[in-house]
Amino acid sequence: MEDLSQDRPRPRLDADSDRYWSAAASGILLLQRCAACETPRFYPRLLCPACHSDEHRWEAATGRGSVYSFSVVHRAPSPALQAETPYVVALVDLDDGVRMFASIWSPPDAIRIGSRVSVAFRRLGDELALPGFELDQTGAPS
Amino acid sequence: MSLRNAVAITGVGSSRIGVVHDRTGLGLAAEAAKNAVADAGISWDEIDGLLTAYSMSERYFMLGSVMCEYLGITPKFAASMVVGGASPGVMVNHAAMAIASGECSTVLIVIGENRRTGLTTDEAVAALTTVGHPNFENPYGPTLPALYGLVARRHMYEFGTTPEQLASVAVNTRYHASLNPSAQMRELITVEDVLESRYIADPLHLLDCCLISDAAGAIIVTRAERADDMATPPVFVRGIAEHHTHEHVSMATDLVRSGAEVSSRAAYAMAGVSPAEFDLALLYDCFTVVPLIEMEDLGLVGRGEAGAFFQDGHAKLGGRLPVNTHGGMLSHAHAGASGGLFDIIEACSQLRGDCGERQVRDAELAVVHVEGGVLSSHCTLVLANSR
Numbered sequence: 001m002e003d004l005s006q007d008r009p010r011p012r013l014d015a016d017s018d019r020y021w022s023a024a025a026s027g028i029l030l031l032q033r034c035a036a037c038e039t040p041r042f043y044p045r046l047l048c049p050a051c052h053s054d055e056h057r058w059e060a061a062t063g064r065g066s067v068y069s070f071s072v073v074h075r076a077p078s079p080a081l082q083a084e085t086p087y088v089v090a091l092v093d094l095d096d097g098v099r100m101f102a103s104i105w106s107p108p109d110a111i112r113i114g115s116r117v118s119v120a121f122r123r124l125g126d127e128l129a130l131p132g133f134e135l136d137q138t139g140a141p142s
Numbered sequence: 143m144s145l146r147n148a149v150a151i152t153g154v155g156s157s158r159i160g161v162v163h164d165r166t167g168l169g170l171a172a173e174a175a176k177n178a179v180a181d182a183g184i185s186w187d188e189i190d191g192l193l194t195a196y197s198m199s200e201r202y203f204m205l206g207s208v209m210c211e212y213l214g215i216t217p218k219f220a221a222s223m224v225v226g227g228a229s230p231g232v233m234v235n236h237a238a239m240a241i242a243s244g245e246c247s248t249v250l251i252v253i254g255e256n257r258r259t260g261l262t263t264d265e266a267v268a269a270l271t272t273v274g275h276p277n278f279e280n281p282y283g284p285t286l287p288a289l290y291g292l293v294a295r296r297h298m299y300e301f302g303t304t305p306e307q308l309a310s311v312a313v314n315t316r317y318h319a320s321l322n323p324s325a326q327m328r329e330l331i332t333v334e335d336v337l338e339s340r341y342i343a344d345p346l347h348l349l350d351c352c353l354i355s356d357a358a359g360a361i362i363v364t365r366a367e368r369a370d371d372m373a374t375p376p377v378f379v380r381g382i383a384e385h386h387t388h389e390h391v392s393m394a395t396d397l398v399r400s401g402a403e404v405s406s407r408a409a410y411a412m413a414g415v416s417p418a419e420f421d422l423a424l425l426y427d428c429f430t431v432v433p434l435i436e437m438e439d440l441g442l443v444g445r446g447e448a449g450a451f452f453q454d455g456h457a458k459l460g461g462r463l464p465v466n467t468h469g470g471m472l473s474h475a476h477a478g479a480s481g482g483l484f485d486i487i488e489a490c491s492q493l494r495g496d497c498g499e500r501q502v503r504d505a506e507l508a509v510v511h512v513e514g515g516v517l518s519s520h521c522t523l524v525l526a527n528s529r
Binding site: 008009010011012014017042043068069070071072073074075076077078079081084086087089090091099100101102103108113124130132 | 264267268271275276277278279280281282283284285287288289291292293294295296299340341342343344345346390391392393397
């Protein structure tokens with residue numbers, strides 16, 4: 001796992017998300033699925049947004065998906081992140097049925113809407129890792 | 143109970159706009175409020191309701207109460223509301239509900255801050271990033287322009303919208319600002335100027351993004367029956383409706399169709415109007431892509447047609463439907479939630495025939511749409527100079 005620069009907003013582990021982050025630290029993308037109506041959801045939370053049940057289970061995601069949209073940041077929100085520009089933020093539609101906001105750690109010019117991507121993890125300090133995505137070898141839209 | 147024509151806007155006021163070193167945010171708000179009270183021809187003690195939004199430069203915990211205190215009023219109805227750019231529309235709706243229910247009779251809506259001189263640019267960019275999710279978006283380093291960059295790229299992908307078409311929104315808006323003596327940026331620009339300005343968040347260039355201003359606006363909302371006795375010609379709120387779908391961009395089901403579709407149809411139904419009837423439109427324009435989506439969601443043009451509508455000059459003064467005749471947030475002013483309030487103020491000024499060189503001839507019916515977050519919270523207003 002590569003390291004990310006430390007000077008960025010850090011996720012704050014809480015009762016909704018600590019399992020998600022502890023799985024990410026060991027390189028696993030964990031999603032919640034409603035135990036009542038089977039709808040997968042992201043981000044993790046107490047109630048199913050589809051049926052409002054508070055019963056859920058955690059499942060490892062395929063981590064594969066396609067790019068719904070992306071943007072290349074040239075003007076960063078902090079001086080520390082400015083050093084990393086240009087970088088890509090994206091919305092990725094996972095094959096698992098949820099949409100995630102994340103980085104795509106691939107050259108911006110190679111990315112298209114519809115490009116196939118797979119999850120990757122980068123360490124953020126000793127305790128945390130951030131899931132993001134990398135273009136699949138071909139990167140071709142499916 | 144329908145709110146159709148329940149209330150009217152009987153006074154509008156603005157502060158000085160742009161870089162205003164000699165005012166705090168509250169001072170700007172007070173200047174705008176004083177102008178609105180004078181415009182309405184009322185006395186301060188007639189104000190029995192106050193609504194304001196939030197300030198990123200002066201972070202008071204209870205801004206509504208602070209505003210009452212600073213202005214020296216003690217109303218029976220007051221609150222600060224945080225619905226991002228949609229706040230001023232939502233506040234008119236709440237004011238209308240409070241007035242229609244008899245809770246109060248005259249509400250001052252006042253919003254402003256010294257976002258230009260009260261924050262450094264770095265601080266303003268960082269403050270706006272709080273729109274993103276603290277755990278599931280912000281660790282990846284987005285800015286607000288990057289979140290709207292996702293919207294812009296998706297619109298380009300689905301409808302073939304071009305960078306030139308996005309730029310034409312900024313060019314059109316700047317032309318209107320050039321006719322408005324109080325606008326912050328009045329020098330004409332071209333499509334090439336926009337495309338040659340540096341990328342902030344590709345596909346959005348600097349000139350695709352709204353300004354950062356010191357500015358405040360204020361309006362007086364009162365019972366429609368009272369409006370006929372006021373000093374100024376009333377502008378009636380003929381229809382108004384909200385719709386709220388999410389806050390974080392990653393939770394939007396669709397980035398090119400928004401809750402504006404629902405709020406606008408509800409407002410049209412209340413007003414008994416169709417989108418072909420409007421003389422002008424005031425559309426929240428934090429980034430150039432946003433008025434495109436709003437035009438399409440509001441049914442002012444067909445899906446995917448808004449880019450060409452701007453590019454072909456139809457949104458220009460004298461065109462088929464003039465949009466943002468004051469210069470919008472792209473060129474007139476943007477100081478937080480006051481951006482949308484200036485849309486409402488411009489609609490009122492146009493409907494009163496007060497706009498001089500930029501007046502839309504015979505303007506009788508205007509539509510205003512404001513949105514907050516990332517296409518998250520919506521409010522549409524149908525305003526008219528007759529019942």
